[in-house]
Amino acid sequence: MTKREKPLPAASLYLLLALLGGENHGYALMQLVEEQSDGAVRMGPGTLYGTLNRLLADGLIIETTGERADAAGERRRYYRLTADGDGVARAELHRLRSLVARFKGIRGLEGVGA
Amino acid sequence: MNRRTHVALYRATRVFYPRRFRDAYGEDLAAVFEEQLHDLGATRCWLRTLRDLVVSIPAQQLESRMKKPASSHLFVFSLALGVGAVLMTAVIGTAIPALIFLLIAAVSFGVAMTSRRAVKPAIALEQSSSWKKFLAGGGLMLGALIVLINLPANRDQDLSTIEWSMLMLAIFTSLSLIGAGVVLGVIGRNRTRKR
Numbered sequence: 275m276t277k278r279e280k281p282l283p284a285a286s287l288y289l290l291l292a293l294l295g296g297e298n299h300g301y302a303l304m305q306l307v308e309e310q311s312d313g314a315v316r317m318g319p320g321t322l323y324g325t326l327n328r329l330l331a332d333g334l335i336i337e338t339t340g341e342r343a344d345a346a347g348e349r350r351r352y353y354r355l356t357a358d359g360d361g362v363a364r365a366e367l368h369r370l371r372s373l374v375a376r377f378k379g380i381r382g383l384e385g386v387g388a
Numbered sequence: 389m390n391r392r393t394h395v396a397l398y399r400a401t402r403v404f405y406p407r408r409f410r411d412a413y414g415e416d417l418a419a420v421f422e423e424q425l426h427d428l429g430a431t432r433c434w435l436r437t438l439r440d441l442v443v444s445i446p447a448q449q450l451e452s453r454m455k456k457p458a459s460s461h462l463f464v465f466s467l468a469l470g471v472g473a474v475l476m477t478a479v480i481g482t483a484i485p486a487l488i489f490l491l492i493a494a495v496s497f498g499v500a501m502t503s504r505r506a507v508k509p510a511i512a513l514e515q516s517s518s519w520k521k522f523l524a525g526g527g528l529m530l531g532a533l534i535v536l537i538n539l540p541a542n543r544d545q546d547l548s549t550i551e552w553s554m555l556m557l558a559i560f561t562s563l564s565l566i567g568a569g570v571v572l573g574v575i576g577r578n579r580t581r582k583r
Contacts, residue, residue, distance in 0.1 A: 301424075351416060
């Protein structure tokens with residue numbers, strides 16, 4: 275697993291989390307991110323492909339379009355997590371869970387993360 | 389405005405992204421825009437897209453500039469500087485200033501060689517029209533030097549050793565650049581013919 279010192283930017287984090295559910299194409303990922311973030315992260319095409327491009331360069335995801343059985347007629351690009359990407363996504367989830375756990379005892383935050 | 393016009397308008401905005409990004413994802417950008425247009429309607433789609441363009445274009449431009457390796461032009465220029473220094477030593481025998489310039493040339497050559505794009509600089513240069521730039525750059529440099537030397541104020545002036553060395557190096561470097569331009573031009577032309 276790649277060790278990252280800094281937390282991922284929101285768009286990268288949400289895209290990795292969306293890919294934990296399995297391979298998918300750009301537009302579906304964009305919709306998943308919006309849904310999973312309760313509408314807080316709304317990407318446009320430029321941000322989507324810019325982020326996917328960075329994740330590809332970092333080796334956290336790979337393009338799987340060519341591996342698909344229906345690749346011939348497919349004009350969309352499909353992506354999936356690499357082992358490193360999967361590790362980073364899980365590590366980020368763990369980090370967020372620990373963060374929430376750390377603040378559980380504070381008055382007024384009892385319901386957070388429940 | 390119909391759907392096709394919206395998509396055409398969005399396609400036109402892609403020109404502001406860096407070329408590499410556009411070449412890699414241009415069609416995907418348009419396809420996602422089209423799907424968004426279908427799902428959200430024109431107003432919401434454009435509101436989101438405009439916000440995206442404002443954020444993602446500068447981000448991509450900045451990223452592409454930061455990633456850009458040292459130009460292959462640096463490779464040829466450092467080579468020309470090195471050749472110029474060697475020629476200067478051979479012709480006028482001023483060894484110490486030439487050694488300094490050789491060192492500068494070696495450092496810039498090293499920088500160019502360690503950059504990704506310059507690993508095969510000759511190939512990159514043959515395929516482009518860079519040879520014209522070297523030819524024009526060398527010619528302009530030489531022309532400017534000739535004008536500078538012949539200015540009435542400079543004509544009868546005695547030059548110090550350093551000034552003389554700089555002048556000679558500039559002349560030999562410009563000649564090397566012209567030479568590099570001619571060689572690359574001939575190689576490029578032969579390659580085009582073979583294809």
